[in-house]
Amino acid sequence: MISLRICALTGFALLLLACATTPKEGLYQALGEGPGIASLVNEAVHRSHADPRFGELFSEADLDNLRSQLNSQICELADGPCVYEGLSMAEAHSGMQISRAEFNWFVEHTRDAMTALGYSVGTQNRLLARLAPMRAEILSDTDMPAQMPEEPVDPLGMGD
Amino acid sequence: MPVPNFTTAICTFAMCAACVGNAWADSGALLATSGLRSIEGSAGGGLTTWALIAGHAEQGEYALGAGISRAVTDGFALTSASAYWSQGNRLEVSIGRQSLDLDALVEIGATDRTAVAMDLYGVKYRLAGDPVYASFGQFSLGAVYKNNRDAALVRTIGADRASGIDAYLAWSKMWLDGPGHRNWLLNLTLRATQAHQLGLTGFDDNHTLSAEGAVGVFLNPNWVVGAEYRNKPDRLPNVAEDDWADLYLAWFPNKRWAVAVAYLDLGSIGGVDDQHGWFASVQYND
Numbered sequence: 001m002i003s004l005r006i007c008a009l010t011g012f013a014l015l016l017l018a019c020a021t022t023p024k025e026g027l028y029q030a031l032g033e034g035p036g037i038a039s040l041v042n043e044a045v046h047r048s049h050a051d052p053r054f055g056e057l058f059s060e061a062d063l064d065n066l067r068s069q070l071n072s073q074i075c076e077l078a079d080g081p082c083v084y085e086g087l088s089m090a091e092a093h094s095g096m097q098i099s100r101a102e103f104n105w106f107v108e109h110t111r112d113a114m115t116a117l118g119y120s121v122g123t124q125n126r127l128l129a130r131l132a133p134m135r136a137e138i139l140s141d142t143d144m145p146a147q148m149p150e151e152p153v154d155p156l157g158m159g160d
Numbered sequence: 161m162p163v164p165n166f167t168t169a170i171c172t173f174a175m176c177a178a179c180v181g182n183a184w185a186d187s188g189a190l191l192a193t194s195g196l197r198s199i200e201g202s203a204g205g206g207l208t209t210w211a212l213i214a215g216h217a218e219q220g221e222y223a224l225g226a227g228i229s230r231a232v233t234d235g236f237a238l239t240s241a242s243a244y245w246s247q248g249n250r251l252e253v254s255i256g257r258q259s260l261d262l263d264a265l266v267e268i269g270a271t272d273r274t275a276v277a278m279d280l281y282g283v284k285y286r287l288a289g290d291p292v293y294a295s296f297g298q299f300s301l302g303a304v305y306k307n308n309r310d311a312a313l314v315r316t317i318g319a320d321r322a323s324g325i326d327a328y329l330a331w332s333k334m335w336l337d338g339p340g341h342r343n344w345l346l347n348l349t350l351r352a353t354q355a356h357q358l359g360l361t362g363f364d365d366n367h368t369l370s371a372e373g374a375v376g377v378f379l380n381p382n383w384v385v386g387a388e389y390r391n392k393p394d395r396l397p398n399v400a401e402d403d404w405a406d407l408y409l410a411w412f413p414n415k416r417w418a419v420a421v422a423y424l425d426l427g428s429i430g431g432v433d434d435q436h437g438w439f440a441s442v443q444y445n446d
Binding site: 099100101104111121122123125126128129132135136 | 343
């Protein structure tokens with residue numbers, strides 16, 4: 001049992017060291033700054049718009065406005081030089097009756113878009129972890145407590 | 161508490177795995193949240209049960225699936241087959257059958273039976289939360305009724321009963337963007353059990369507490385590498401029982417299929433020490 005503990009501790013310490021000494025790039029830079037975020041948003045919205053499972057959710061949406069809001073929101077979330085001034089997530093999605101399945105499909109399209117555009121798994125995980133806390137406000141009904149603070153924060157304190 | 165070398169290997173492998181692997185293609189973000197089929201039929205890893213509900217059903221949907229696995233050590237081979245039905249990511253019902261080949265015991269003349277079989281009936285209920293989106297993770301409560309079909313063998317070994325019930329509280333949490341910018345799955349299960357060696361060597365009249373845990377790192381959404389540890393009671397006076405551990409690699413090519421392989425360390429089984437070996441499982445989700 002002693003060896004198990006020693007191993008776990010040293011292994012974890014080595015891992016943190018390895019990860020800490022990896023050169024750090026801000027998420028905004030990893031996403032390719034403004035142009036990179038714009039192509040990511042275009043691709044994710046395009047894939048969702050083309051997905052018949054969403055019904056009218058995307059086919060009836062104002063796509064230009066949606067892309068513009070997503071651009072500034074992701075830019076801000078990624079610590080870029082933007083301030084998102086749009087509606088809160090709860091306000092923006094009120095009345096849309098978004099289901100958990102629809103939320104999952106959009107996450108999958110975003111993930112697929114990032115893969116198609118060549119983003120690394122690490123960059124994908126960094127962005128999705130910052131988007132995940134919005135779920136509670138986006139869903140029409142949830143059995144989880146609403147945890148979304150006023151401003152998006154890194155929920156796990158992992159920083160960059 | 162056997163073999164420190166194995167645990168060292170688990171840690172080294174699992175920790176190193178966190179910093180590699182950007183190369184594989186991937187697809188859906190949530191495709192591994194159904195878990196695998198554990199050897200006891202419920203959603204889990206291989207040796208351990210997790211809080212995840214089998215299948216990809218959301219509210220108002222249901223899911224069906226089945227899986228088969230085989231664990232082969234120097235002296236034994238365990239085949240486990242199971243199927244489940246789940247409702248709305250809330251309730252999971254499973255049935256399973258295990259069959260243990262007793263080659264090692266036949267060889268030393270301890271028995272003339274070549275196999276022992278057990279039926280398993282499980283139910284799991286998600287109490288609260290979500291492994292990905294709730295900060296506290298997901299909690300589930302479950303029970304498994306197990307019936308060993310060879311009551312005579314069980315009595316010979318010295319166990320009180322041929323059937324018993326496990327009850328457990330399980331917790332699962334996906335740590336998004338954890339070490340190495342990877343997503344990590346953590347599982348912890350507290351179990352009240354009557355079973356000796358899962359029940360394959362029978363059951364005690366009384367329950368005792370045991371714990372089991374698993375950790376996995378998603379190299380990408382399709383590949384997970386990790387380790388499991390299962391604390392086991394050791395209550396038969398004449399036959400020692402050890403904790404179990406494994407190191408696993410799982411592949412989720414899509415939402416329907418999943419494949420896992422593992423290296424096992426099962427300690428002493430039926431009086432035969434140092435049972436190491438390999439495990440493979442395949443599962444299908446409707």
